[in-house]
Amino acid sequence: MTSLLFKVLSRLFIACLVCLYAATSHANSGTKADSVIQQNNAQWQQTLKAAQGQSVYFYAWGGSKAVNDYLRWATREIAQQYRIRLIHVKVTDPSEPVSRLKAENGRTSAIDLIWVNGENFAYLKEQGFLLGDLWTAIPNSASLAVDKLPITVDFGEPMDGFEVPWGIGQFNLIAEKAAYPQPQLSAKSLLDVAKNHPQSVTYPRPPEFHGTTFLKQLLIDLSKADPRLYQFATEQAKEELLPALWQYLDKLHPFLWQQGKAFPSSAAEQFLLYQQKNLSMTVSFNPNQWLKEKNTQQISESSERRYFANGAITNSHNLAIPKSAPSPDAAIVVINFMLSEKAQQEKFTGVWGDPAVITSLFDENATMPAHPELHSSWHVIIEDVWQQRYGG
Template identity: 45%
Template sequence: MKNSMFNTSVVSSAALIAATLSTSSAFAEEKSWENIVKQAEGQSVYFHAWGGSQEINRYLQWAGKELKAQYGVDFNHVKVTDISETGSRLLAEKAAGKSDGGSVDMVWINGENFKSMKDNALLYGPFVSTLPNWQYVDKSLPVDSDFSEPTEGLEAPWGVGQLVFIHDTQSLNNPPTSYTDMLNYAKAFPNKLSYPKPPEFHGTSFLKSLLIELTDNDPSLAKPVSEADFEIVTQPLWNYLDEFHKVAWRGGKQFPAGTAETIQLLDDGQLDLAITFNPNAVFPLKPAGI
């Protein structure tokens, strides 16, 4: 199988890291970065992050070794399946009055859980302006908002993802390049397209991307929801899904659990498109014969 990737009506998304209240003691006073580095020596950091990617896990293992060698910091990757579990843990610790020395120091977070943690005052900050490398962040990217929620310096990007689709060039040489094309393709080749079931974030992002394209990026999508506008603005999405599900994989009655399953279904020949947020996802698949 020869894999290739394309993007269509994409949603750009920064992978964001937020510090929790348990880290606040390290930044309780204005300090120079040099003093922060000195204070960090000998400390342990617990970073709660999705553990479903071997490539990302290996990168974090490498980063942990570098932190230990250069700064004397013990880095612990706490692998989670759903980052909302970490939010629930933080909320429980806050309810118990534990605002310092908690079990979570940093978290790899998405927009939905960022808003939840922000609304519940579980995050430390603003802190991003204290980071030496903040000056190198491309401010033209949407780093000041997350799922339309202002970040207000409470989270820092550590990568950029883009919603992309993987296809087999040997069986699909001319993939759809818009969601209109995708619907037409699904009608011509039933049972060959699908998307992860929301609230899995790839599935949610698929629907967001679809809504953006169908509404020509309506400005109201970046504003708080208005009941008066909701039905009108989102109606194209429901119309599309009603048509798409009729011809989707398994009749739109069942959905892949996530990106890994869409890739496996692509390899099995059940799907013609897989979905991912990682533009480099296709490269480690080739040595594995996928």
């Protein structure tokens, strides 16, 4: 019995030593992992502390009630959670903050945060106006659905950490089903609608970005998505591809609202004309706007979403911080909040209806077949030539 008891106790002792060793090894491993987490957390806590009490002047498009309402919600949330005052400076054209940064010429800016579009991002990046390494500095950027959405390149220009996507836009029409019975459009079918329903079709006056994108969708269709549209616009490419667009517009304009002699100044103005039944269609960059407007009875029950057969031009809307921003820490905290599950969920299911760009909330059913953006050089030349030909 004594010998048997000794063997049992010996085995128990050895087992305890093994367990103790394993527990110690695990604890040491955990300590190393925890130290990394604590170090990263300490850096973020330092950013949060520096951001408290600061104001963030956010230069962003102010032409949409839904977007403005969402930003009012975000302002309240950010003030409550982080003691940061977010101030929405409403701009009518994305070039406005760019012009301001150029005028400030490196001096401390009036701008802390910008809603950037692709055309202006390439210029701001090239001129060195933007704060870099944002994806590294913002924890929630790790949640971006980069494997499911084209959100690392902006109008042909790699983001390289100088801006952060917080939503996507897809160009579409909100239209009366009777006039647009098919879910997809072409340049030819749109011309047929304009002829059959004169003065019911139009588009915002370029350089308003909905209007310019409408022209780009037509060019994609008319050129059969020529690969040169996604590269820098050479003189030869412009000479070979653009005439088809101008010839088409010459045919279309006489049938447009106001015979093409006047155009809505914005998507908001065109939407109002559609609400008043002066038009058979309006334009949108929000793939879910038509549902939001129908659910709140802002548009007719017979309204449907329509997109071009090549796919809806899809781009991300992005946030950037000027290198000369007075409150960069607070701006970083604001971007991090915009990428949180709470903010992304509210943006999608709330008044805006903008699809989420983080992996945990990404929903393929909320979007349309996507078509890539044209290179930003095409954006510029289309606007310039349009102004010369039709700007009056």
